[in-house]
Amino acid sequence: MPYTLNVNGKSTTVDVAADMPLLWVLRDVLNLKGTKYGCGIGACGACTVHVNGRAVRACQTRVSAASGPIVTIEGLSAEGTHPVQQAWQEIDVAQCGYCQAGQIMSAVALLQRTAKPTDADIDQAMNGNICRCGTYLRIRQAVHRAASIGATNTTSQPAPVGPRGEE
Ligand code: FES
Ligand code: FES
Secondary structure, eight states, rough: OOOEEEEEEEEEEEOOOOTBBHHHHHISSOOTSSSSOSSSSSSSTTTEETTTTTEGGGGBBBBOOOOOOOOOOOOOOSOOOHHHHHHHHHHHHHSSTHHHHHHHHHHHHHHHSSSSOOOOHHHHHHHTOTTTTTOOOHHHHHHHHHHHHHHHHSSSSOOOOOOOOOO
């Protein structure tokens, strides 16, 4: 069945089954490989993307339910100039990197609703994103740094996202 999606600002039509997870549409149909498959059961956060301004788990979101604009890690900034991307690079957060696209998308959602999050805010918001390399302390540091960059950055605005939407 055809579905017209707005992905990273571009309209595209995909012809897939209604129950296909958005994760497979992004990765296998649209070739957007930045969004990762970790667990497939909504338990790790590696597949986090934004749908209609909410951070959701793409492995648990059917394409038929993905109404509204979709933003993936590729859609934040092609040049890596988004404040969260900048902060992640400055703090050198990633180890293996596998979980980091999902971490970044959750961090962007957090910063959109809380411009200056506390450590507790960060820990709560990022709780569903698992990192097997244990980069949690640097993630926390990078979120603070992104908040600082975002407050002074006039050329790169975070994507318009709202509260995290768990499935
Ligand atoms: S792949 Fe783990 S939550 Fe989606
Ligand atoms: S950086 Fe390796 S799983 Fe998070």
